[in-house]
Amino acid sequence: MNIAIVGATGNVGRKTLEVLEKKELPFDNLYLVASSKSEGQKIIFKGKDHEVLNLENFDFSKVKIAFFAAGKKISEKFAEKAAKHCLVIDNSSFFRMDPDVPLIVPQVNSSHLDQIKKNIIANPNCSTAQLVIACKPLHDLFVIKRIVVSTYQSVSGGGKAPMDELIEQTKLVLDGKNVKSKNFTKQIAFNAIPHIDVFADDGYTKEELKMSKETKKNFR
Amino acid sequence: MPISVSHSESVNIQFEKSFSLEKVRSALDNFEGCKVIDERIDGGYSTPLEAEGKDETFISRIREDKTIKNGLNLWIVSDNLLRGAALNAVEIAETLIKNNFYGK
Known part of the structure; x- marks a missing residue:
């Protein structure tokens, strides 16, 4: 193989x-x-x-x-x-929300793997994966009615360029120099940005919608 | 966040059924891929830096939400490049191989 x-x-x-x-x-x-x-x-x-x-x-x-x-x-x-x-x-x-594509965290829903129709299996969003693996044993015992989650995400989710930029920006700030963001909507060094991915009409961002939809699909 | 690796989540859960914190703790700690780090002392919790490079998803700050019925609060930290991506993908492959690709 x-x-x-x-x-x-x-x-x-x-x-x-x-x-x-x-x-x-x-x-x-x-x-x-x-x-x-x-x-x-x-x-x-x-x-x-x-x-x-x-x-x-x-x-x-x-x-x-x-x-x-x-x-x-x-x-x-x-x-x-x-x-x-x-x-x-x-x-x-x-492909994550494609009904013919299973969305898998093996410890949570490997049973969905016998429903492979397109020869494609999707990995959930990084925030979804760690949420569902911790919620699964609790859901099995006590049945989850509702989850409210706030995420504090690192820059590596955006790739290598944002990781490098975080270091560069941090150095610039420490040297007392001006920062111009390239991979972020605002300065990331010594700051917090309440936004990932594009905005939808209702004010949510795609990242937030992904987490909500994927969690439900994973637990189906 | 100005953090290189690992995502953190502050999570509030409402259950249908009542629970005990001991059962929550042992269910989480015994679940494959999860590890409880929750000592209720200074530093007795997991942070993004400590989760970096680790396969486990760490659960800390386990406490009851007394403002709602059957409410629980958690702090969940995991290496986003591992559980959220590379490790999860490889574990899917392992599961497929173990099950002879489900006849595919």
């Missing part, structure tokens, strides 16, 4: 490699796939060099499982094509 990581050079892709280094997942070959920008780059996995391949012409029939960790647009464009040849485990939000 072979596996592929799409978006292998990004934040989540590199983290997936780290997890695979530690786990004993039985696979033969690992293919690292990314945009043409990263093609040819070398990444070391378990002491061996792996060359990054171009997503545009990657043959998904070579693998049994493909992890997609390259964001919504890439999943929208490539996941269904890939799913004709292999099982796709998608980190993006694109």
